[in-house]
Amino acid sequence: MRQSYTLPEMFLLGALGLALLPPLAAVLYIFVRAAAGISLEFIFAMPAQRGITGGILPAIVGTLWLLFGTTLVVLPVGVGAGVYLAEFAPRNRFTHLLEMALINLAGVPSVVFGLFGYAFFVLTLGFGSSLLSASLTLAIMTLPLVVTATREALHGVPGSFREASLALGATRWQAVSTVTLPCARSGILTGTLLALSRAAGDTACILITGAAFFLPRLPTSFMSRFMALPYHLYISATQLPGMPPERIWATAGVLLFLVLVMQVSATLWRERERRLKKW
Amino acid sequence: MPYQQKLVTVAGYTVLLLTAAIFLFVAAQAWPFFREQVDLSFFTGDRWLPVSSPPTFQIKGFLVSSFMITTMAVVLGCPIGILSAVSLAELLPRHVSVLLRSVFEMTAGIPSVVWGFLGLTVIAPFVARVFNLNTGLTGFSAGLVLSVMVLPTLVSLADEALRAVPREYAEASYALGTTRWQTIWRVIVPAARGGLVAAVLLAMGRAIGETMTVLMVAGGRLTTPGSIFEPMRPITALIAAEVTNAARHSEQYHALFAAGLVLFTITLAVNAIAAAVIGGKKEAG
Amino acid sequence: MKKLLLLVLTLAVVLAAVGCQPEKTVIDINGSDTMVNMGAALAEEFMKTNRNIEVVVSGGGSGTGIAALIDGKTDIAQSSRDIRESERTKAQARGTLHEIVVAWDGLAIAVHPSNPVKELTMAELAAIYKGELTNWNQVGGNNASIVLLSRDTTSGTHVFFKDFVLDEAEFAPATMMMPSTEAIVQELAQNTNAIGYIGLGYVRPAVAVLGLKADEASKAVVASVEAVLNHTYGLARPLFFYIIGEVKGDLKTFLDFVVSANGQKIVRDLGFVPIN
Incomplete structure (x- = not known):
């Protein structure tokens, strides 16, 4: 069937174009400007002269460490909470309260998480400005996204699967762990990956919990100080005198590339699994 | 109950505990400030002077800035x-929509x-250049960028x-001989009203909480701006700019947590209203 | 789930492999944005010859550094202002407080290169920042309102300027608080009506530096390393390292390097004024 549109409908489609244009133009513009500054050295070398020459390896590795630390915390807790909400939570006021808490946590601005992380992890628990403090803060920030993704993915599994497995004599936990959870796997992974892409780009949290301005060494443990891509972009853009513009654009380009790769692979994975699923 | 089930239950409770803990912890850090504060000047005053002696902490200017920029972002972004x-x-x-949804998500x-x-x-x-302003670092520039940033939330x-x-609503409408245009505006959009309002509210929540963009673009004037075309500093930018500067348990430290508590409360309220709009609609339906 | 576990494990192994380096002592430097570049340059040079010592530099402002020092989160606080009495009391509660002057800095008053105003008296400068003079034509310039740029309240430069130039009066409400000196320079370079104060190390051809006069009768002096060295430029200040506790071991090695000829050459290269 060929679609045909009336004039006012064209106007609606025009609005859609207007909505898509700025972000797509932004991405394209950044990649074009970044091209001049990207080289193997830029990605794989240590920074020198406060970042004006050399590469941004510590910032890239720092961000990977952050993602790793965030995953270690958020995956078990987030998936666990999602499983609980979808499969075991009784329908009562307490569960309702829990759902409300989840919605509210998702709406908290990242700077408030940063404030909490600073006061609690950095100062009160004495973790200092470290990968640990920043990872834990980012894990809390991404938690509601992972919980919601898990719950939605489990809700997407037909109830008959669960019932069939229970009818075969499985316990509720067995039904969840061997049937519904594996079926919901792709949805959970997609959601987690999207949540992590948020963590990769977040600046406010790590700005407060303490990314380093300049540290030409790679982190060695979770207690290490670290550089991170988004914070490096922030200081390159606003604080470093004599920073060549193409290097700032290149940093923006690398950060954007990392985030988009995570987003695109999450989306592609979901679409693939969607096509494979027979229900 | 197998231990695994106990574990996921604990994980579920963690979410609730964490939300409460964050709120209470921020409130506890803000409490010493509010205890000393006898009047409402924290909200109604216009002076933020952390390094003067004695210091003054008043946040009207930051609240007004947040409000202006958020309003602009939502008013521009909504239609x-x-x-x-x-x-x-x-x-x-359908297949085009699916693709474009992914693009928005990205x-x-x-x-x-x-x-x-x-x-x-x-x-x-x-x-x-366009508005012939003294400086481009204004609430307007920040609002413009934010209006683009809230679009994905809003659209999805x-x-x-x-x-x-x-689907039956639309089908019933077509059966009455209406055009697609009439069906969209007279049937579908009114039926989705609650969800649309909630979408706008949540986009607003996102805009209020946005930090880095406003810190970098809004200009950083610390007092109440006269118009959107002036430099200003929203409350998120205030916190990001100053929190690590304040020695723990200093007056400024507590004042910043008080500002954080206000921000937290505003976003909670916006969320709660959105949830109520959606919930109310469900019960009515 | 297994695939993901595998991915996580692989990443863990890779990171662990990267992490298998000998233990290093860490010296944490935190504070002044004016000094953060200098600190980073000193750290970089120092680490070339002391591979077992890690010097981590972060900025945020002098207040940030001193707060971190008091909270025990940093070894060295870089500060472009004196430690305040209240801060000194808190710091000394934790141990002996050491104050080391590592460099001097002139505070340049800068405008857009196209601005016809070339010099100001200290009184005019103060009046401008207090909001008493709001148009460039009041100081012999174009008929255009003055855009005031200042560093954030977290900055030692902000406090120095407030104490020294404004005599502790408040900045005009319209003042724009910028997150860093570099942000001020960037705005000055494209805003024909702006005025800002910046450390000597940040001066570059994109901005014009104004001459300063003590009063109408005296001669205008433009900020420069020489003018600070021979005490003819008024807006000069020492830059400090603050340390709590005993200075020994690696910390002492680093401090010795900073005040050595090699260290002071870096200070000079970055546009600051060496201590001797």
Whole structure:
């Protein structure tokens, strides 16, 4: 069937174009400007002269460490909470309260998480400005996204699967762990990956919990100080005198590339699994 | 109950505990400030002077700035966002909509520091030239960038709300001989009203909480701005700029947590209203 | 789930492999944005010859550094202002407080190169920042309102300027608080009506530096390393390292390097004024 549109409908489609244009133009513009500054050295070398020459390896590795630390915390807790909400939570006021808490946590601005992380992890628990403090803060920030993704993915599994497995004599936990959870796997992974892409780009949290301005060494443990891509972009853009513009654009380009790769692979994975699923 | 089930239950409770803990912890850090504060000047006053002696901490200017920028972002973003959502949900062929939804989802992931950088280097100079302003680092530039940033949230939620309207409504409408245009505006959009309002509210919540973009682009004037075309500093930027500067348990430290508590409370309220709008609609339906 | 586990494990192994380096002592430097570049340059040079010592530099402002020092989160606080009495009391509660002057800095008053105003008296400068003079034509310039740029309240430069130039009066409400000196320079370079104060290390051809006069009768002096060295430029200040506790071991090695000829050459290269 060929679609045909009336004039006012064209106007609606025009609005859609207007909505898509700025972000797509932004991405394209950044990649074009970044091209001049990207080289193997830029990605794989240590920074020198406060970042004006050399590469941004510590910032890239720092961000990977952050993602790793965030995953270690958020995956078990987030998936666990999602499983609980979808499969075991009784329908009562307490569960309702829990759902409300989840919605509210998702709406908290990242700077408030940063404030909490600073006061609690950095100062009160004495973790200092470290990968640990920043990872834990980012894990809390991404938690509601992972919980919601898990719950939605489990809700997407037909109830008959669960019932069939229970009818075969499985316990509720067995039904969840061997049937519904594996079926919901792709949805959970997609959601987690999207949540992590948020963590990769977040600046406010790590700005407060303490990314380093300049540290030409790679982190060695979770207690290490670290550089991170988004914070490096922030200081390159606003604080470093004599920073060549193409290097700032290149940093923006690398950060954007990392985030988009995570987003695109999450989306592609979901679409693939969607096509494979027979229900 | 197998231990695994106990574990996931604990994980579930963690979410609730964490939300309460964050709120209470921020409130506890803010409490010493409010205890000393005998009147409402914290909210109504216009002076933020942390390094003067004695220091003064008043946040009206930051609240007004947050309000101005958020309003501008939502007012600009809303029409475009909702019309886009209508296109996605009702006009375009399914496979095109699916693709475009993914594109929107991806643009939601563009980090705010990247938007801030673009705002600083591209948008602010442009705004200064077009409006012949003294400086481009104004609430207007920040609002402009934010209006683009809230679009993905707005579009995906509005799109969801529109698609949640039962197909039968549209079919019944067509059966009465209406055009697609009439069906969209007289049947589908009114039926999705609650969800659309919630989408706008949640986009607003996102805009209020946005930090890096406004820190980099809004200009950083510490007092109440006279108009959107002046430099200003929203409350998120205030916190990000100053919190690590304040020695623990100093007056400024507690004042910043008080500001954080206010921000927290505002976003909670916006969320609660959105949830009530959606919940109320469900009960009515 | 297994695939993901595998991915996580692989990443863990890779990171662990990267992490298998000998233990290093860490010296944490935190504070002044004016000094953060200098600190980073000193750290970089120092680490070339002391591979077992890690010097981490972060900025945020002098207040940030001193707060971190008091909270025990940093070894060295870089500060472009004196430690305040209240801060000194808190710091001394934790141990002996050491104050080391590592460099001097002139505070340049800068405008857009196209601005016809070339010099100001200290009184005019103060009046401008207090909001008493709001138009460039009041100081012999174009008929255009003055855009005031200042560093954030977290900055030692902000406090120094407030104490020294404004005599502790408040900045005009319209003042724009910028997150860093570099942000001020960037705005000055494209805003024909702006005025800002910046450390000598940040001066570059994109901005014009104004001459300063003590009063109408005296001669205008433009900020420069020489003018600070021979005490003819008024807006000069020492830059400090603050340390709590005993200075020994690696910390002492680093401090010795900073005040050595090699260290002071870096200070000079970055546009600051060496201590001797």
